[in-house]
Amino acid sequence: xxFVFSQLAGFGDAFADLVLDPLTYLYLxxxxxxxITFGALPGLTATLAVTILTGFFGNKIPLxxxxxxxxxxxxxxxxxxxxPSIVLNIPGxxxxxxxAMDGHPLAKAGRGGEALGLTTTASFIGTLIGTVALLIFxxxxxxxxKNIASPEKALLALFGILLSGTLMSSDLVVKGWIAGLIGLxxxxxxxxxxxxxxxxxxxxxxxxxxxxxxxxxxxxxxxPQVIEGLRRAEIGKMAxxxxxxxxxxxxxxxYLPTITRSGVIGTGVGALPGVGEDVAGWVSxxxxxxxxxxxxxxxxxxxxxxxxxxxxxxxxxxxxxxxxLVLGIPGSPPAAALMGALKINNVIPGPTIDPAIILRVVAIxxxxxxxxxxxxxxxxxxxxxxxxxxxxxxxxxxxxxTTIGSFSVGGGINDLYLMLGVGFxxxxxxxxxxxxxxLVIGVILGGLFDETFRRSLFLADxxxxxxxxxxxxAILLALNVALILSQIPVVKRTFxxxxxxxx
Amino acid sequence: xxxxxxxxxxxxxxxxxxxxxxxxxVFFLWRTSEIPFLDAxxxxxxxxxxxxxxxxxxxxxxxxxxVLSGILMAISIRAGxxxxxxxxxxxxxxxxxxxxFGTLAVIFLSYIAALVPRVDFIIAxxxxxxxxxxxxxxxxxxxxxxxxxxxxxAGIAAMTMHYPQSEWDSHGDDWVTLAxxxxxxxxxLWNNRDDRVLRIIPWIAVCTPLILVCAMxxxxxxxxxxxxxxxxxxxxxxxxxxxxxxWRD
Numbered sequence: 001x002x003f004v005f006s007q008l009a010g011f012g013d014a015f016a017d018l019v020l021d022p023l024t025y026l027y028l029x030x031x032x033x034x035x036i037t038f039g040a041l042p043g044l045t046a047t048l049a050v051t052i053l054t055g056f057f058g059n060k061i062p063l064x065x066x067x068x069x070x071x072x073x074x075x076x077x078x079x080x081x082x083x084p085s086i087v088l089n090i091p092g093x094x095x096x097x098x099x100a101m102d103g104h105p106l107a108k109a110g111r112g113g114e115a116l117g118l119t120t121t122a123s124f125i126g127t128l129i130g131t132v133a134l135l136i137f138x139x140x141x142x143x144x145x146k147n148i149a150s151p152e153k154a155l156l157a158l159f160g161i162l163l164s165g166t167l168m169s170s171d172l173v174v175k176g177w178i179a180g181l182i183g184l185x186x187x188x189x190x191x192x193x194x195x196x197x198x199x200x201x202x203x204x205x206x207x208x209x210x211x212x213x214x215x216x217x218x219x220x221x222x223x224p225q226v227i228e229g230l231r232r233a234e235i236g237k238m239a240x241x242x243x244x245x246x247x248x249x250x251x252x253x254x255y256l257p258t259i260t261r262s263g264v265i266g267t268g269v270g271a272l273p274g275v276g277e278d279v280a281g282w283v284s285x286x287x288x289x290x291x292x293x294x295x296x297x298x299x300x301x302x303x304x305x306x307x308x309x310x311x312x313x314x315x316x317x318x319x320x321x322x323x324x325l326v327l328g329i330p331g332s333p334p335a336a337a338l339m340g341a342l343k344i345n346n347v348i349p350g351p352t353i354d355p356a357i358i359l360r361v362v363a364i365x366x367x368x369x370x371x372x373x374x375x376x377x378x379x380x381x382x383x384x385x386x387x388x389x390x391x392x393x394x395x396x397x398x399x400x401x402t403t404i405g406s407f408s409v410g411g412g413i414n415d416l417y418l419m420l421g422v423g424f425x426x427x428x429x430x431x432x433x434x435x436x437x438x439l440v441i442g443v444i445l446g447g448l449f450d451e452t453f454r455r456s457l458f459l460a461d462x463x464x465x466x467x468x469x470x471x472x473x474a475i476l477l478a479l480n481v482a483l484i485l486s487q488i489p490v491v492k493r494t495f496x497x498x499x500x501x502x503x
Numbered sequence: 504x505x506x507x508x509x510x511x512x513x514x515x516x517x518x519x520x521x522x523x524x525x526x527x528x529v530f531f532l533w534r535t536s537e538i539p540f541l542d543a544x545x546x547x548x549x550x551x552x553x554x555x556x557x558x559x560x561x562x563x564x565x566x567x568x569x570v571l572s573g574i575l576m577a578i579s580i581r582a583g584x585x586x587x588x589x590x591x592x593x594x595x596x597x598x599x600x601x602x603x604f605g606t607l608a609v610i611f612l613s614y615i616a617a618l619v620p621r622v623d624f625i626i627a628x629x630x631x632x633x634x635x636x637x638x639x640x641x642x643x644x645x646x647x648x649x650x651x652x653x654x655x656x657a658g659i660a661a662m663t664m665h666y667p668q669s670e671w672d673s674h675g676d677d678w679v680t681l682a683x684x685x686x687x688x689x690x691x692l693w694n695n696r697d698d699r700v701l702r703i704i705p706w707i708a709v710c711t712p713l714i715l716v717c718a719m720x721x722x723x724x725x726x727x728x729x730x731x732x733x734x735x736x737x738x739x740x741x742x743x744x745x746x747x748x749x750w751r752d
Contacts, residue, residue, distance in 0.1 A: 056719075056723070060723035060725055061723070171513060172575070172578065174571050174574050174575050175517075175575070177567075178568060178571050178572065178575070181564055182568075184560075185531065185561070185564050185565065185568070188560065188561045188564065194557070195551070195556075195557050197538060197557035199535075199557055199561060200531070200534060200561075223611075227604065227607055230603075230635060230639040231603060231639060232639070232640070232641055232642025390700070392635075392636055392639050392640040393636060393640070393700065393703075393707070395635070396635035397632065399611075399631065399635070400628045400711055400712055400715065403614075403615070403619060403628070403728075404624070404715050404716065404719055404727065408719055408727065412726070413620050413728070416615050416619060417615065417616070419615075420611060420616075424608070431516070432516050432520050434520075449560070450560045453559075453560060454554070454555055454559060454560065457554035457555065457559075458554060458555040461554070
């Protein structure tokens with residue numbers, strides 16, 4: 001009980017600090033507005049919003065304020081994706097793809113305002129559920145993580161890359177793993193962390209410090225979006241909103257168990273390394289469809305379906321921050337961008353992170369979700385107007401934003417070459433259905449994996465059993481092996497036959 | 504829903520992708536072989552064991568990549584990807600898409616490699632925004648070609664006039680780019696007098712980079728590209744010499 005009270009007291013202090021600082025509101029309102037706008041505009045994503053703001057705010061204002069800007073944009077963008085999903089039947093972000101299944105039929109039936117009011121409420125409650133989970137689990141995991149040594153860290157980083165490759169791949173799983181390996185390979189460039197041996201620098205001094213995270217993120221997420229989006233596109237037919245945008249409290253009360261379940265699912269999926277809000281939305285929607293008595297109405301304008309998807313994708317935010325803050329392993333692509341911001345501020349997420357940062361993150365998430373809720377209810381029609389802007393008008397501006405953002409982070413012109421190179425590679429990877437998220441996770445975790453893997457072997461004089469000598473390491477090794485084996489067709493078939501026999 | 508045609512295209516593309524990945528894996532395995540690995544000696548002192556060598560992790564990565572690209576190739580061949588690889592199905596790109604991507608690549612390369620380092624950021628970005636919106640808003644190939652041609656001309660002029668870094672502050676290429684930007688804007692407005700969208704391009708093209716570069720330089724006090732550029736050098740001079748003393752004093 002003392003633990004809970006001390007947590008609440010710590011959170012109360014951080015929240016009071018935040019609320020009493022007038023600058024908080026400037027950053028919060030601006031970033032949530034920008035986030036919703038980015039989420040609402042098809043072609044721009046939550047990851048892009050956080051990445052671009054990282055370029056701008058990452059190391060230019062104190063970390064306390066840049067966290068407000070980045071988390072505000074993150075929360076706003078995940079919610080903002082629901083606007084085009086409902087009004088245009090085009091998901092603004094991948095996270096709100098499941099929202100379109102029931103949101104658009106509701107809008108076509110003249111209940112668009114009710115659908116928007118409910119998604120706003122569901123996103124608000126979802127973010128709060130994820131935040132509460134973050135407040136509780138981050139401390140429990142921090143206590144556990146103090147016992148984590150190099151072998152566990154190496155295996156955890158590998159698990160994050162493998163899991164991200166497995167779950168984020170829309171085509172073959174092998175492509176997700178290859179994308180993760182490309183990211184790992186990119187992280188090998190520069191001086192190695194133990195012996196300072198130059199690797200793959202090709203005699204270029206800029207490469208000695210390795211690839212910087214922000215230009216890689218900008219290249220991976222912004223440039224392909226710009227290339228893909230610069231084509232003639234008709235704005236779809238918008239569903240008319242005749243009713244008022246208000247939260248339907250009766251529906252919220254009625255579907256409270258669904259909201260709670262979706263919040264828990266979203267948080268859980270978010271806590272998986274490298275798995276984003278889109279997976280959370282679909283998993284929650286799928287579970288809702290199979291367990292609900294109204295399951296047959298899903299996809300035809302079901303309020304429960306809408307709540308399942310929208311609560312989960314926002315709850316995923318808090319979940320995604322748990323592995324980021326505790327282990328330094330981002331739980332989703334926007335969290336990877338957030339990690340880039342922490343890194344350029346010399347904050348190393350993991351067991352040694354300053355607890356004040358965690359409490360501030362929790363307080364910011366609560367305040368950001370309130371801001372999002374109020375903006376969603378009172379300024380929704382502004383965002384619906386924004387949907388009419390063609391992407392050919394705003395994507396060139398995004399290109400200029402990424403250029404100056406990338407340039408100013410530190411590496412100058414060389415960072416721009418890196419950004420463009422990664423951008424072209426990422427565009428072709430998208431075209432060939434190789435997921436980008438595992439690549440970014442690979443780049444971010446590559447250094448950690450390299451250092452901890454070799455340190456483990458060094459301390460064990462090359463004895464490979466070091467990766468199974470401790471209970472934690474043995475469990476993680478088993479998880480890695482099981483994850484790989486579970487994707488091999490022969491093993492899949494054997495398990496299928498065994499299941500058939502036992503059934 | 505993925506159709507059979509989509510799958511055929513994807514498997515054919517996988518064939519090419521696996522070939523490229525294999526070639527890259529082999530190349531980087533060769534590069535990795537240059538990193539000290541098995542009991543290497545440096546200056547007569549036993550230095551590196553296999554397990555603390557800087558090559559061990561990259562070696563694992565590129566070997567895994569080679570194996571996985573082999574698996575990808577096998578999947579592709581089994582699904583008929585190799586058979587379709589040289590047909591138009593295999594590439595999955597038509598002439599219109601190739602033109603769109605090709606012109607965009609020319610514009611981005613010219614902007615990042617030639618214009619941003621050498622030309623004033625406001626002028627270079629203004630030209631980029633104008634070219635991209637005009638070239639791609641209506642999806643007309645002739646406009647895409649014109650947009651790429653103008654940006655490439657500015658890029659070539661910048662590269663030929665002031666290639667070495669010591670000359671990046673010179674203004675000759677700024678004037679050429681400014682003239683090309685103004686020319687493209689006038690051409691665009693003259694030939695599309697009824698298009699409301701095109702009428703707002705000059706506003707976006709001027710305001711966006713101007714606000715961004717000023718916010719970065721004076722708000723966040725960050726480095727911005729080409730500080731000695733034609734317009735920005737004047738803004739910076741008047742900010743520090745004319746404006747700032749007003750509130751400093």
